[in-house]
Amino acid sequence: MNTLDEVGEFGLIARVTANRRQPAGTLLGPGDDAAVVAAPDGRVVACTDVLVEAVHFRLDWSTPEQVGRKAAAANLADVAAMGAVPTALLVGLACPASTPVETLEGLADGLWAEATAVGVGLVGGDVASSATLVVSVTALGDLEGREPVTRSGARPGDVVALCGRVGWAAAGLAVLSRGFRSPVAVVGAHRVPEPPYAAGPQAAIAGATAMIDVSDGLLADLGHLAQASGVLVDVRSPTLQVPARLAEVASALGADPLHWMLTGGEDHALAATFPPDATLPPGWTAIGRVCEAGDGPGVLVDGRPYAEPAGWDHFAR
Structure with a gap:
């Protein structure tokens, strides 16, 4: 099994870029000092996430390909949360020289798989030496002539809605943390x-x-939206119907599935606010209301502050 110090930086780049097909929006892909990506709108949405081994992922819990897909998804979801369509990914990789090339090829396969699923290319990046495996992904997107949907536009009277699953990744983490590999x-x-x-x-x-990507937990991320908008968000828990599978796992672990749904991160659902007379698009479910801030912006559950931590914070003590 070859390691990175045996094949070298440029040998690795050649391996992970060979025979990869770029979409039409990639005007110039890997191989030069920078890529060239079409920006039909004239504006570019850009975001970056960093994943660190033993903080965001464990290779004894996930395959390299799964880690690559997760890294891409975290960024692509942020582009979607701005109301934009993803156009390209760039990747920064830092790792020990002793890292097996097979591991890095698996990461690349996962990144390419998730990018291809949404019709974008992996157009460039960088490789550096590090004591820890770190994957940094930058995603670009196109607004297609629309204004970006920011966190700061919610107004009292708006409907709070959710699209995508929440609580599932938290349940999975709880299962893995107990030493199990199923469900x-x-x-x-x-x-x-x-x-x-x-x-x-x-x-x-x-x-x-x-709108916002639910990466740290539904309540935590709605809290970011509430702060940016200067409003109070009231989530109605009965609207969050607990899936049977989550209820089963929670029962087996002695946990509260609703807590997972309210505070669990890394599912990358989307939460948004809509005018009260708007028709919600398919897949979106109303889960609460935007209210006047009163004593200050924040998030309530059924009209009351939530007693537990609202979600993930890297630097909380």
């Missing part, structure tokens, strides 16, 4: 999220006033 449905949700990419542009077309 496959929840473990798979932790390993590879399934963001509703198309729902972002659809929400923008339907008149969404604010």
Whole structure:
């Protein structure tokens, strides 16, 4: 099994870019100092996420390909949350020289698989030496002539809506943390999220006033939206119907499935606010209301503050 120090930086790049097909929007792909990507709108949506081994993923829990797909999905979901359509990915990779090339090829396969699924290319990146395996992905997107849907547009009276699953990745993490590898449905949700990419542009077309990717937890991310908009968001828990599989896993682990749904991250669902008279696009479900901030912006559950931590914070003590 070859390692990175044996094949070298440029040998690795040659391996992971060979025979890869780029979409029409990639005008110039890997091989030069920079790529050239079409921007028909004249504006480019851009975002970056960093995944660190033992913080965001474990290779004894996930395959390299699954990690690659997860890294791509986290960024592609952010583009969708702006109401944009993804156009390209760039990847920065840092790892020990002793890393097996097979591991890095698996990461690349996963990145390419998720990119291809949404019709974008992996157009460039960089490789560096590091004591820890780190994957940094930058995604680009096109607004197609629309205004970006930001976090700051929610207004009192708006409907709060959700598209995509929540709580599944948290359930998968709980299962893996107990040393189990099943049920496959929840473990798979932790390993590879399934963001509703198309729902972002659809929400923008339907008149969404604010939108956010649910990466840290539904309440935590709605809290970011509430702060940016200067409003209070009230989530109605009865609207969050607990799937049977989550209920079963929670019962087996002695956990609360609703807590997973309210605070669990990494499913990359989309949460948005819509005018009260708007017709929600297919797949979107109303889960609450936007209210006047009163004593200050924030998030309530059934009219009350939620007693538990609202979601993930890298630097919380």
